[in-house]
Amino acid sequence: MNAIEVRQLTRRFGDFTAVDDLSFSVGRGEIFGFLGSNGAGKSTTIRMLCGLLRPSSGTAVVGGVDVGADPEGVKRRIGYMSQRFSLYEALTVDQNITFFGGVYGLGRERLEARRAFVLEMAGLRGREKTLTRTLSAGWRQRLALGCAILHEPPIVFLDEPTGGVDPLSRRRFWLLIDQLADEGITILVTTHYLDEAEHCHRIAVIDAGRLAAMGTVAELKQLLAGRPIVEVRAGEPVAAMRALEAMPEVEKTSMFGTTVHAVLRAAGAAPGHLVGRLQEAGVAVSSCEVVEPSLEDVFLDLVERSAS
Amino acid sequence: MSLARSAVAVGVKEMRQIGRDRRTLLILLFVPAFFLLVYGYALNFDIRNVRLAVLDQDRSSASRELVAAFVNSGYFQLVGNLTASGEVNDVIDHDEARAVLVVPAGFGDDAATGRPTRVQLIINGDNANTATTVMAYGQSLVAAQSARYEMQARLRRVSGQPTGVGEVATSGAGRARPPSLTVEPRVWYNPELRSTLFLVPGLIAYIAMLTSVVSTALSIVRxxxxGTMEQIRMSPVGPVAYVVGKTLPYFAIGLVSALGIVWLSMLLFDLPMRGSWTLLVASIALFLVGALGIGLLISTVAETQQVAFQIALLSSYLPTLMLSGFIFPIASMPVALQQVTYLVPARYFLVALRAIVLKGVGLTAFWPQLVALAVFAAALLGLASLRLRRQWA
Structure with a gap:
């Protein structure tokens, strides 16, 4: 049985449809990514899956429990961590763990065992008496994760869990997530960091409340098959972008840092061709080559396609 | 998961937070005492040491006796003797005196013979409250003095004693005087009419209301x-356990704080505690539950602490201060406003509190007030939990 089974899930707020006919399933031990821009409906979906928000229509079964029928039953089977690392900042590390242990009804013995585990996992041993407010973001993030999995839930929801955290802590966090998945815990994570999405076993791209695409990273990249991406480095990237857009074989362009990515309409057009034409247009090109599509290329393609 | 267990978890957490948040704890425990001191000493409607000037045109022993009666009462302080009526305007205008006592010539003679006579008391009316009080003091002093003269005159008539200067005036002695109708006021429970005694129960209500409404509303909106609220909503803790765990600590602090004010008032303002402590604690508890209900209700409306604080002030501070009978007697309000006071819980609490503390009467005397408080508590808590439940999931 799948850990999460979502069928035609829809949520309307008045005239606005925040989540529109969403269907997907997540297997046990899978890291499932929810990718989408702000306001795409990621958080609304999570809130429905956690039993906080009633679906307008459709069903969602989480850990074998129908969310619409038994929201309280769902809450006992899941862990939840939000981007705000919702801990009590005026309490110490230990007191936060004790509180969440109490909230989930952990007995004394189990709480102590789990406390040891969380302190170890978060690297907070020796800081039990530290006020949470004085911890760095990375530590607070790991403590929040620890509090969310204190009661050993089979399914964990992470709502943009890496906001405001330094890259090193982010890397460490994802290692922890991988470990949890290896232990058979199902993870559903929302993010708008595309590099992070690459950690996910499968990804659902959400746009305007609808499922725009779903699959592994490799599968998603296949969406751009037959339309090569050319990366151009030039002295004046903006001028290069304008010149590329004027060419008939270029479908669209987008800026990637200091380079320009051009999506070509069809395979076969040699990059050397473009260099010559760019130089004719007066753009000094330092390099021009076909590259593998990144997830960002795919995401931009999906979002722009649905916008037009 | 048992409700009690999650409530305890939330309550312990809340206590730890309060303990850590020194500022809030200070506000909850010491600001009430501070309020009591400030209001207790400043909110005093008694008037003492009214500056009095005297224009004695009689200069008799009787006139001196009258002036002495004014000064010895403790309400008046003699600031000057005037010699001409032209000076009266002067001392009033320059606020050297709040009142001027004018004793006309011939006062002593009239007094000695029991003939009706008059003295004049001129009062600066720029502060109506003070003026009314001063007028009442003056009238009662003169009335007391007048009764003494009358008694003396009557005694002399009865004994047929020759009475010096007064002799000429007793020409009408044979005439029988009609018995005069007099009121002998006797004020119970607060014989000296100290306004502090009257105000302290109001202060308790006011302080208890303010601290418990504000602290409850703020702690939940915080x-x-x-985002911790959302985190808890994601957990199996239900709204009931959350609210019980969240409010119980503030209820306890409110109770301790309110009883502390009673105790401090007994110490500082000689507040008599005539009734039963059990009834007192029960009434305060009932009132506090209602106050927590208001705080809870506010927390379901407000999204930020700032908004919560403002609503809390408006809904608890102003009505309790203005419409509970704390400072302004309800009976002297316009009828429409009187109707509004029925919606102010402090109104009922005040009556009950005064009954317990000042009168020392039993439940039979004020049970309707407690019923009203119970209705308020139930309605507010019910409404708040209904709203919270809807927001919870």
Whole structure:
């Protein structure tokens, strides 16, 4: 049985449809990514899956429990961590763990065992008496994760869990997530960091409340098959972008840092061709080559396609 | 998961937070005492040491006796003797005296013979409250003095004693005087009419209301702001356990704080505690539950602490101060406003509190007030939990 089974899930707020006919399933031990821009409906979906928000229509079964029928039953089977690392900042590390242990009804013995585990996992041993407010973001993030999995839930929801955290802590966090998945815990994570999405076993791209695409990273990249991406480095990237857009074989362009990515309409057009034409247009090109599509290329393609 | 267990978890957490947040704890425990001191000493409607000037045109022993009666009462302080009526305007205008006592010539003679006579008391009316009080003091002093003269005159008539200067005036002695109708006021429970005694129960209501409404509302809205509320909503803790755990600590602090004010008032203001402590604690508890209900209701409306604080002030501070009978007697309000006071819980609490503390009467005397408080508590808590339940999931 799948850990999460979502069928035609829809949520309307008045005239606005925040989540529109969403269907997907997540297997046990899978890291499932929810990718989408702000306001795409990621958080609304999570809130429905956690039993906080009633679906307008459709069903969602989480850990074998129908969310619409038994929201309280769902809450006992899941862990939840939000981007705000919702801990009590005026309490110490230990007191936060004790509180969440109490909230989930952990007995004394189990709480102590789990406390040891969380302190170890978060690297907070020796800081039990530290006020949470004085911890760095990375530590607070790991403590929040620890509090969310204190009661050993089979399914964990992470709502943009890496906001405001330094890259090193982010890397460490994802290692922890991988470990949890290896232990058979199902993870559903929302993010708008595309590099992070690459950690996910499968990804659902959400746009305007609808499922725009779903699959592994490799599968998603296949969406751009037959339309090569050319990366151009030039002295004046903006001028290069304008010149590329004027060419008939270029479908669209987008800026990637200091380079320009051009999506070509069809395979076969040699990059050397473009260099010559760019130089004719007066753009000094330092390099021009076909590259593998990144997830960002795919995401931009999906979002722009649905916008037009 | 048992409800009690999650409530305890939330309560312990809340206590730890309060303990850590020194500022809030200070506000909850010491600001009430501070309020009591400030209001207790400043909110005093008694008037003492009214500056009095005297224009004695009689200069008799009787006139001196009258002036002495004014000064010895403790309400008046003699600031000057005037010699001409032209000076009266002067001392009033320059606020050297709040009142001027004018004793006309011939006062002593009239007094000695029991003939009706008059003295004049001129009062600066720029402060109507003070003026009314001063007028009442003056009238009662003159009335007391007048009764003495009358008694003396009557005694002399009865004994047929020759009475010096007064002799000429007793020409009408044979005439029988009609018995005069007099009121002998006797004020119970607060014989000296000290306004502090009257105000302290109001202060208790006011302080208890303010601290418990504000602290409850703020502590819950703070959790909304910090996102911890959402975290708890994601957990199996239900709204009931959350609210019980969240409010119980503030209820306890409110109770301790309110009883502290009673105790401090007994110490500082000689507040008599004539009734039963059990009834007192029960009434305060009932009132506090209602106050927590208001705080809870506010927390379901407000999204930020700032808004919560403002609503809390408006809904608890102003009505309790203005419409509870704390400062302004309800009976002297316009009828429409009187109707509004029925919606102010402090109104009922005040009556009950005064009954317990000042009168020392039993439940039979004020049970309707407690019923009203219970209705308020139930309605507010019910409404708040209904709203919270809807927001919870």
């Amino acid at each position: 959790e909304k702001e910090a």
